[in-house]
Amino acid sequence: PARPVRHEDVAAQVYAALDRTxxxxxxxxxxxxxxxxxxxxxxxxxxxxxTEPLWLEASRAVAAAHGHHLTEAEGAAVLGRTCADTAVGLAELCPEPTTVTGLETELEDAFLAAVEAGVxxxxxxxxxxxxxxxxxxxxxxxxxxxxxxxxxxxxxxxxxxxxxxxxxxxxxxxxxxxxxxxxxxxxxxxxxxxxxxxxxxxxxxxxxxxxxxxxxxxxxxxxxxxxxxxxxxxxxxxxxxxxxxxxxx
Structure with missing residues (x-):
């Protein structure tokens, strides 16, 4: 039997014909x-x-290695962020002297190691x-x-x-x-x-x-x-x- 015509199918075809989305x-x-x-x-x-838990754990580990333990709010703030952005934030939080470039490298290496172990x-x-x-x-x-x-x-x-x-x-x-x-x-x-x-x-x-x-x-x-x-x-x-x-x- 023929498939019944649905309102949403017709509308979608009209929008596509008009190149509207x-x-x-x-x-x-x-x-x-x-x-x-x-x-x-x-x-x-x-x-x-x-992998978000792996990224969060990598961020926590790098921060802890430089003398700071991320709070729950600080941990939530790293989600969806790049290594570079996170490194800038950690550089402001960590009491031990370090560089943004060094933190970025540590974050990437720690995250990569966790991902290579399996996702x-x-x-x-x-x-x-x-x-x-x-x-x-x-x-x-x-x-x-x-x-x-x-x-x-x-x-x-x-x-x-x-x-x-x-x-x-x-x-x-x-x-x-x-x-x-x-x-x-x-x-x-x-x-x-x-x-x-x-x-x-x-x-x-x-x-x-x-x-x-x-x-x-x-x-x-x-x-x-x-x-x-x-x-x-x-x-x-x-x-x-x-x-x-x-x-x-």
């Missing part, structure tokens, strides 16, 4: 229906792989990447981690899952600035407004929204509230359940 449209009964993105930009740490995928991560490939939606990896860490994680995720990857230092500015997302969207040949960014941290959400992306937040360690153009879900598995087994993203 609004945040959402509405069914006649008032339900919000997300429109179809043309590309998906994925954060790595805390979103696809459970776990976040719930739904593998199914999401498989789904994007099946649907033919181009995906980019947009990370605040150094290239050495990104390449190590890609051995677990599979580099073939992404059309392009952007690591720390490969754009003019890092998250929370929009530059990494702008670069990833440009490499996909898409305007950022046509892309869905998937993030787990407030820092990453700020970067994606500043770039003009629609955002799906799956908080890992810090809370994130819904906002216009931003949906919040418990994890990637919840998102996949919403899409259903045969639905297009």
């Amino acid at each position: 609004p945040d959402s449209h509405w069914t006649l009964d008032g339900r919000e229906v997300p429109t179809v993105p043309r590309g998906v930009l994925l954060d790595m740490d805390g979103t696809l792989v459970d 776990e995928l976040r719930p739904g991560a593998r199914a999401l990447l498989d789904r994007l490939e099946k649907e033919g939606l181009p995906a980019a990896l947009v990370s605040a981690s150094p290239r050495r860490v990104v390449d190590t994680v890609l051995r677990t995720l599979g580099g073939e899952a992404f059309r392009t990857t952007v690591a720390d230092g490969e754009s003019d500015r890092s998250k929370p600035f929009p530059d990494p997302y702008l670069k990833a969207a440009a490499r996909l040949g898409l305007p950022p407004e046509a892309c869905l960014a998937v993030e787990d941290s407030p820092t990453g959400v700020a970067a994606a929204e500043a770039a003009g992306c629609r955002v799906l937040a799956v908080p890992s360690a810090a809370p994130i509230e819904p906002a216009p153009g931003r949906r919040v879900r418990t994890d990637l598995t919840a998102l996949l359940r919403e899409w259903g087994p045969e639905e297009r993203v």
Whole structure:
């Protein structure tokens, strides 16, 4: 039997024909229906792989080695941040003499060692990447981690899952600035407004929204509230359940 015509399918086709990508449209009964993105930009740490605890532990260890024990608030502040940004913060906190460059190197080395020991995928991560490939939606990896860490994680995720990857230092500015997302969207040949960014941290959400992306937040360690153009879900598995087994993203 022929598949019934759905309101959201027709609306998505109209928007695509007009090259429009609004945040959402509405069914006649008032339900919000997300429109179809043309590309998906994925954060790595805390979103696809459970590395935020490893990063936090690396930051705590480096700080402790220089005479400071991170408070809970200070630990939360490093989530989603680059090694360079975190090193600047630690240099202000640590009482023992050190340099920002030295701290940055220690942070990267400690984090890389933890990642090389093995990483776990976040719930739904593998199914999401498989789904994007099946649907033919181009995906980019947009990370605040150094290239050495990104390449190590890609051995677990599979580099073939992404059309392009952007690591720390490969754009003019890092998250929370929009530059990494702008670069990833440009490499996909898409305007950022046509892309869905998937993030787990407030820092990453700020970067994606500043770039003009629609955002799906799956908080890992810090809370994130819904906002216009931003949906919040418990994890990637919840998102996949919403899409259903045969639905297009």
